[in-house]
Amino acid sequence: MLTSMDPRTGAERKAHARELLSLRHADAWVSTASNEGLAHLVPLSYAWDGRRIILATRPRNPTALNVQAGGRARVAIGHTRDVVMMDTVLESILPVKTAGEVAEAYAAQGDWDPRETEGEWVFILLRPVAIQAWREANELEGREIMREGNWLF
Amino acid sequence: MLTSMDPRTGAERKAHARELLSLRHADAWVSTASNEGLAHLVPLSYAWDGRRIILATRPRNPTALNVQAGGRARVAIGHTRDVVMMDTVLESILPVKTAGEVAEAYAAQGDWDPRETEGEWVFILLRPVAIQAWREANELEGREIMREGNWLF
Numbered sequence: 156m157l158t159s160m161d162p163r164t165g166a167e168r169k170a171h172a173r174e175l176l177s178l179r180h181a182d183a184w185v186s187t188a189s190n191e192g193l194a195h196l197v198p199l200s201y202a203w204d205g206r207r208i209i210l211a212t213r214p215r216n217p218t219a220l221n222v223q224a225g226g227r228a229r230v231a232i233g234h235t236r237d238v239v240m241m242d243t244v245l246e247s248i249l250p251v252k253t254a255g256e257v258a259e260a261y262a263a264q265g266d267w268d269p270r271e272t273e274g275e276w277v278f279i280l281l282r283p284v285a286i287q288a289w290r291e292a293n294e295l296e297g298r299e300i301m302r303e304g305n306w307l308f
Numbered sequence: 309m310l311t312s313m314d315p316r317t318g319a320e321r322k323a324h325a326r327e328l329l330s331l332r333h334a335d336a337w338v339s340t341a342s343n344e345g346l347a348h349l350v351p352l353s354y355a356w357d358g359r360r361i362i363l364a365t366r367p368r369n370p371t372a373l374n375v376q377a378g379g380r381a382r383v384a385i386g387h388t389r390d391v392v393m394m395d396t397v398l399e400s401i402l403p404v405k406t407a408g409e410v411a412e413a414y415a416a417q418g419d420w421d422p423r424e425t426e427g428e429w430v431f432i433l434l435r436p437v438a439i440q441a442w443r444e445a446n447e448l449e450g451r452e453i454m455r456e457g458n459w460l461f
Contacts, residue, residue: 182388186349188341192378196339196349198388225345235335235351 162297165308168288169300172239175232176203180266184231185210187221195221201232202264207246209261210279211269214248219277223248228281239288241301243281251276315450318461321441322453325392328385329356333419337384338363340374348374354385355417360399361434362414364422367401372430376401381434392441394454396434404429 163171175181183201188194195217202209208230212219222228222245230241251258251269257278262268269276286301288294300307316324328334336354341347348370355362361383365372375381375398383394404411404422410431415421422429439454441447453460 184337184349184384184388186339186347186382188345188347190345192341192343192345193380194339194341194347194374194378194382196337196382196384196393198384198391221347225347227346229339229347229349231337231349231351235337238351240349 160291160293162294163290165297165300168294168298169306169308171237172286172288172300175239176208177264178232179264181232183208183210185218186229186231187218187227188225189217189221190224200265200267201230202261204257204260206282208241208243208281208283209257210281211251211261211265211276212279214275214277219248219279222279222281228279230281230283237290239286241281241283242285243283246280246282249278249280251278254278313444313446315447316443318450318453321447321451322459322461325439325441325453328392329361330417331385332417334385336361336363338371339382339384340371340380341378342370342374343377353418353420354383355414357410357413359435361394361396361436362410363432363434364404364414364418364429365432367428367430372401372432375432375434381432383434383436390443392439394434394436395438396436399433399435402431402433404431407431 182198185199186196197218199210226245228243230243232239258270283301284304287298288300289298335351338352339349350371352363379398381396383396385392411423437457440451441453442451
């Protein structure tokens with residue numbers, strides 16, 4: 156008999172990851188590294204357009220500076236015991252005022268609109284190249300659901 | 309009148325941070341950087357001995373390797389909208405079998421005991437040098453509650 160403690164299949168993990176990616180008003184844990192090898196971590200609201208994670212931040216904060224310098228970020232959504240962990244590459248950084256559909260997607264999924272918020276803001280577009288999804292230790296095996304940018308299921 | 313939307317005082321934030329640090333069966337988001345400037349992020353169960361965050365991990369996983377090389381980690385506990393964010397320095401890495409009181413503290417606060425778990429495990433002892441605590445945007449101001457290893461409240 157299957158119980159809630161049984162590990163999920165890859166297809167189930169992928170479906171759940173896509174649900175989490177599409178959640179409204181949700182935040183990601185965004186980890187980046189400076190050129191000096193110092194890790195930064197901060198929670199940021201996200202949107203997902205089917206291919207890219209969209210974040211919004213100030214252009215001079217560590218996340219924007221690190222990702223611009225290094226081109227990569229590691230991003231977690233969900234919770235510590237229901238994780239979707241993504242290794243991402245930077246696709247682009249866009250000023251919010253001229254971001255068009257990206258800004259619409261972000262405002263629709265998130266609970267704020269940086270275009271209407273004081274100060275200078277940019278969108279950071281990150282494309283996942285590897286995704287892992289697991290809940291507890293029994294799901295560490297089989298946690299890989301995307302590799303080299305391709306869903307495995 | 310105070311409402312739940314009013315920003316907390318520094319003393320309230322410190323008290324809450326200490327509560328979160330002492331939670332049983334809780335996990336931290338642990339962010340480290342490799343010497344090559346690649347960020348790593350992973351959720352790990354933690355304990356707190358009043359001065360140091362205690363994590364347990366395999367000696368060859370990225371968190372252990374990065375923290376050994378760089379001596380630092382950025383660690384978040386709580387949730388994305390109730391964050392305690394810590395910049396930490398590595399104090400030591402201990403094999404679990406000979407860790408004495410550290411192992412006892414970890415087993416008491418966590419929901420597993422690496423001493424009784426197959427394979428090689430180490431404790432990573434991280435000392436916070438800076439701590440920030442905030443919930444929503446209205447608490448970004450005043451979020452600093454520890455600086456240079458000293459509580460501000």
